[in-house]
Amino acid sequence: MNVWLWNQQDHRFEEPTTDISSSKLMAADSWLVEDGRVRAFDLHRTRFGDAAAQVGMGDVITDDFWAAVVEKIPAKGEWFPRVDVLDVSPDAERELAFRLRPAPTRKQELKVLIPPYSDPRITPNRKGPDIALLERVREDAGEQYSCDEVLLINGDGYVIEGATTSLLWWDEETLCAQDPELGALPGVTSAVILEEARARSVPIELRRVRLEELIEHEAWLVNALHGIRRVSELVDGRDFHDSVQRGDEPNQAWTKRRSGPHADAVRLGRWREWLETNRVAPGM
Incomplete structure (x- = not known):
């Protein structure tokens, strides 16, 4: 699994410079991607935007953010990416994160x-x-x-x-x-x-x-x-x-x-x- 943090100033994802594994998860959303295709991506965007707004991060969820998310997802393969709002530390601003995860085995x-x-x-x-x-x-x-x-x-x-x-x-x-x-x-x-x-x-x-x-x-x-x-x-x-x-x-x-x-x-x-x-x- 790869994780990136969103640089709000430069409008790009960057690798974390510190350990974020203990960050508090404030909001998240995930979806399945198969060979670059996804179901109801607009609804996932809306739901995450609403959740982020509840924790004061709604204005940060821009079209540039979503374009960068899409760019990070490979065109081939099955993936289960996730976007997060993280509380990295009590005295720091909240962060947006993107996790690229392989899709787990599915059942019927x-x-x-x-x-x-x-x-x-x-x-x-x-x-x-x-x-x-x-x-x-x-x-x-x-x-x-x-x-x-x-x-x-x-x-x-x-x-x-x-x-x-x-x-x-x-x-x-x-x-x-x-x-x-x-x-x-x-x-x-x-x-x-x-x-x-x-x-x-x-x-x-x-x-x-x-x-x-x-x-x-x-x-x-x-x-x-x-x-x-x-x-x-x-x-x-x-x-x-x-x-x-x-x-x-x-x-x-x-x-x-x-x-x-x-x-x-x-x-x-x-x-x-x-x-x-x-x-x-x-x-x-």
Whole structure:
């Protein structure tokens, strides 16, 4: 991974002259690039600009900055770049950073943990500050339950989203998304899917959903890296946690597998194919 800091005066990226690994992450955004093509780059730009504005860096996010970002991304290969707003030190101005990262291996289905705790995020409406926390949450889910993702659930029992994903689900032919008042992070990929659904005259409803209802429907967890992934398996860590708290011999966490009817697989395949071809070169 390569990292550069933005020189606001000279309008160019430069290699850091000091260690920035302990910098506090104030805002971030990332997207997938395949052979120089990206999906909804304008939406990623807007989301990062909004997040940067929340921490006093909105005026620094210029067209020159984005042009320099695009120039740093190779024309070939699969990449997962990220832009950051960093607090390098308490007595220094905040910095813009760009990280060029190879794209990790992608999956099409997910084994998802229902955690024994409510949403742990501190800043749920701004991408960045909670990234390290959510990485640890996902690592723990992988080590303890062999899960790929973790659902984030509020104190009232409503599912908000995944640790790194937005939630969509199908109620027969209606595509459902979360009630905005639940405070999910604005998702670029979910916004792209919902926009296309409206263009296709697919019924859309914004709802609140509890786990007991969600497990009866085809659920998708979507993001910029993986696109659409179906929830194929849910693992409930709550019973396991409760038995440990009581001092009992813990039972194996229960699992609900979804095999899905053939119609679901056809629909999923068509939507996934459309989304994967919906990439263009980022225009500046």
